[in-house]
Amino acid sequence: MLPGWIDHVAESVLTATQATSLGEVKGELLREWGSSEVWRISYGLRSVIVKRGSDVQTAEAAAYERFVVPLKLPAPALIHHTAIDDAVLLVLADVGRVNLEQEPSVDGFLAAADVLAAIRSREVSAESEFTGDQLAELVRRVDAIGDNLSARLIARTVPALDELHREAPTAVVHGDFVPKNLVTDGQRWTAVDWPLAYLAPHLSDLYTLVRDAVAIGHQAEPIVARYIESSGADAELVRRQVAVGGVCFIVRALAWIVAEGHRLVPPSKDWIEPLVAELDEQVSR
Incomplete structure (x- = not known):
């Protein structure tokens, strides 16, 4: 089962996992806590992490733009992010289980x-x-x-x-x-x-x-x-x-x-x- 909002980042998820459709991937809910929802999306041996953040969690995209990316911090690579309604969606490299x-x-x-x-x-x-x-x-x-x-x-x-x-x-x-x-x-x-x-x-x-x-x-x-x-x-x-x-x-x-x-x-x-x-x-x- 996949989260309902996955369609908003489907293109980047499919590109990263090399799946041809969302019907081929597997979703694993890793965390659902307050304003944060985190999933691992897998296809074969390839996987990415997708996050939906609202309230204070929406600041993660800005943190990547301000700190993580320009300073090359030891964090998961940001593959894609987008905003929907009052939330931010991020697709991140899977750095370990x-x-x-x-x-x-x-x-x-x-x-x-x-x-x-x-x-x-x-x-x-x-x-x-x-x-x-x-x-x-x-x-x-x-x-x-x-x-x-x-x-x-x-x-x-x-x-x-x-x-x-x-x-x-x-x-x-x-x-x-x-x-x-x-x-x-x-x-x-x-x-x-x-x-x-x-x-x-x-x-x-x-x-x-x-x-x-x-x-x-x-x-x-x-x-x-x-x-x-x-x-x-x-x-x-x-x-x-x-x-x-x-x-x-x-x-x-x-x-x-x-x-x-x-x-x-x-x-x-x-x-x-x-x-x-x-x-x-x-x-x-």
Whole structure:
């Protein structure tokens, strides 16, 4: 069975798979979550990934045009994209059938640190898109953070983020650098799912990678050390980038839940309390 919207990208799917009609291809639903629907379309040994994104997910096409393609980031090649109604459809190269969530090995997490170092190594000429003032504004929007934690966060993390803007280069932030979005074909690892990408000097991506590794029993230090080695970055600066990046990631996640996540993904309301507790822990360090 194929999604009803597949006709809008049929030509590119057939060209990529070398099928002569959609009746010959096989569809496998990989993910259906909130505003995102992801399928693998196969014909024999050839396959592509097709995505339908609405709401925040529509930003993935722009992320490819702004970051992925011009900077040659380690992401699936964009074969085609088009807009229909309130959604964007993308046809992407199939970069593998196994992700780091499915096989969370130490070697996989170390390889992901290399992927992140490659992403962060790309020089950009544009300015940061997440400043201290923007962080403070998001904090004020999320009532669940509470007055005490908000005050501590604004007093400590906002100046720290401003300092990173003076000391660290602005680079691409993937925005959801977690195991399910790190895919391998058995030889190479690739970061997928780019709609949340933006520019900033912090390292929220390394924070989320380490956070998930620790949650399943791996050690943080080798992963951070691998990133430092691969990127050639200063270890103390990386430590501060990760600390600030963790706060930025959590605040942005909370702001998304409050603004639209509760509507698109109703269970996200249950994430608020744990995220606030995690934010308190990060700010208190």
